Amino acid sequence: MNRQSDWQPLEITAESAGVPATPAGLMEFISDSSRIDEMLVREKALVFRGFGVDTDTLDPVMDGLLPNRLAYVHGNSPRTKVGSNVYTSTEYPSELTISMHNELSYAHAWPSRLLFFAAQEPTTGGATPVVDGVAWLEGLAPEVREAFAGGVRYVQNLHGGRGLGKSWQDTFETSDRGEVETFLKGTEAEWEWLRDGGLRVTQVRPSTVRHPVTGVEVWFNQSDQWHPAALGDDMAAELAQILPEEELPQSVRFADGSPIPDEYVVQVRDKGLEAAVDVDWHTGDLLLIDNVLVGHGRRPFTGPRRILVAMSD
Template identity: 75%
Template sequence: MVGHWVPKEVTPADAGAEATAQGLIGHLRGLGDLEPVLTRHKALVFRGFRVTRTELEEVMDLLLPNRLAYVHGNSPRTKVGENVYTSTEYPQEYTISMHNEMSYAHQWPARLLFFCDREPATGGATPVVDGVRWLEALDAEVREGFAGGVRYSQNLHGGRGLGKSWQETFETESRSEVETFLKGAEAEWEWRQDGSLRVTQLRPATARHPVTGTEVWFNQADQWHAAGLGSETAAALYQIMPAEDLPQNVTFADGSPIPDHYITQIRDRGLESAVDVDWHTGDLMLIDNMLVGHGRRPFTGPRRVLVAMSD
């Protein structure tokens, strides 16, 4: 088992800088290339610089040189700026399990930046997990079961229905643009008579970091599988419709079902292995999206955390 890991925290005192956004900007410019620092520490938390929403853009330009749109994202978000989004709009009383952003996709963001625009009254931490630790925490039976990869399926409605629409998912009204994207993503797709779109993708269950060569758990099987929502919710969903017709579903690569207890083990051990990062207004966290998974703890109050991503 890998040793205990925590994100690297940077404060104005650590940086020898003023407790302002300009102090942080000066510190980041002094660092130069951030890539080796982020790869070494896996996650960087910037606290106490009191960055405001209006000052965020200049900070993001340094932390995320090439911001990406959330195209083909599967979670509900609101776009609030130029490739800046709210974090997942999931009911605040629930935990969001660990995941690497868009690990189900052909291409995923290399970096994620979180910004606390408004801290919660209680709770609301972002748990982060070392992908190596998560992989090692799983039973050999589970790791071996996923060796062949996973098959993700999405059913995206055309404007009305359960889950997300294909227009919202791909940020376009053009079917040809969607098809061009999916062809590049090596996905299979089918337009249906009711205007919905079915997308299927075959992906590996683990990945190796391009710099370190480290193998990490890197898939979202537990979030795409109904059992990840709990046994009662899963049972209710299966009564409504078969698994293959749900907004999203996942199987082993050969199409065989993934046992429910595999899914709950993945979900639970990811959360058990995680470190909580609590939020205060003005905090930021930058993570390597391959080396580190993230989630969300339940909270009370008007928590507002924004997220942006880059390649």
Template identity: 70%
Template sequence: MSEHGTWQPHEITPRSAGCAATVDGLVEHLREVDLTALLTAEKALVFRGFGVEPGALDPVMDMVLPNRLAYVHGNSPRTKVGRNVYTSTEYPAPYTISMHNELSYAAHWPARLLFYCQIAAATGGATPVVDAQLWLESLDPEVRAAFAGGVCYQQNLHDGLGLGKSWQQTFETEDRAEVEAFLDGTGANWKWTADGLRVSQVRPATTRHPVTGVEVWFNQSDQWHPAALDDEVARVMTQVMSQDELPQSVTFADGSPIPDEYVFQVRDRGLDAAIDVDWRVGDLLLIDNVLVAHGRRPYTGSRRILVAMSD
């Protein structure tokens, strides 16, 4: 393990920032710091103790997310609750969401993600975060070499009735022409089918940060691979459907299968190296989406984490 194994998100409180324990105090502090430099250096920032209410989120988001993005071409189920503000992935509470960089399977991804805790879980529900360079370094050389050529993601998006997300939900439009124009700009292969839309796209398994140049693990092969599906519905799907029929699947870029044991190693080492951010109501977490991957621990009770993203 490299020296990055001691990495932790950087916590900012009213005391450490020397400002009032209010939203206005946080906004004033953000005006005074070079947030881009700070986030690049620290990779993830946790803001605690500022008493941020849901109705006061916009001024904070305007400071930390220069260009709030829509969750277009996103594959996880979530609900839009404001101006490009969404619930975090609506996946059943008993299950872990493994580590991933948001939209790393897409042609374009957000540079930053901001999470906000509106309702904290009764137990569990932490957001684990991992240094994506450390994650890459933790993988066996054999696995890293196997992924060097990249991966191919495939989606089957139904037309309003079926498993997984519809193409209308995925692209936030009812207009096929808009979808076609978007996909043509991504280099993806796509075709309309009797049931909806099939999309396939080859992407690299790693990327480099635009400022630091550091290479990081940057793909979602473990989340798209049938072997890693851990809820009952997903298990049944893999038994009754071929891989080409699944809502989403992944192979190596040349179409050859990714061994199950590679997928398990990627998933487990990312989770093992992760640091849990435990939530209190009003907390915010800002991450560099290339330098840091995130996930979700299982939980009990109600939990509502909102998320927004920016380029």
């Protein structure tokens, strides 16, 4: 683990836990769910190392750490489902950085926990940076925090099977329009079916939230990841110049409909990465994070890196 701030995740080994260095030893340690709950709120992120967990022994560990494993419904990042509500981490070009974010912070509901598992460590790089949401918020200039105080408006254009970005079928894990509408009716979102078979979803969400247990206020939105100025991806930036904003796969403005200045989202992106602590991966490692208290991202890498992720409420 690379220390870049005063806070860092708590690393738990068989020795520190007082259990055998085996999957069964890890199961023994996490069987006290109240202790894990308290540790996670206090430490914000937990790294489990050296327990010899592999894909064959992963499921019971996930069941122990994620009380109610959730499907990645309404998720906007490209992933592959590989098991019972288990997914690959975001499938994004390996040479690019994925900036800091809280999973599904743009949605009406989000997971409270994320669990990452290193099925295959990368050859080089590929750390998962994690950032304390309080530090991220406090690192932003006062004028930026004030500008975002009213919230943000996200717009998704989901194609119907062919087009840019994700389809609505992949996003909602169904090809039934009725199921999609039933889901969206409970999210305070606005939506419309487009003539080309696509779906446009508009949502107004807060820029910060308070943790349900500690009450601390944290930065909690994905404005920089939805804004072309902060993408850091030449192809995406070029796309934003070619297509009108209302036709982009995703876009963002302030809640009142006014544009977010480029320099604001660049500051949000950069301050999150600057405050982050890198969790380096070794095959078999697990990382459990409180998805409200902690944002996460990904550093560039080489080699066959394979990180699996699951989430719970």
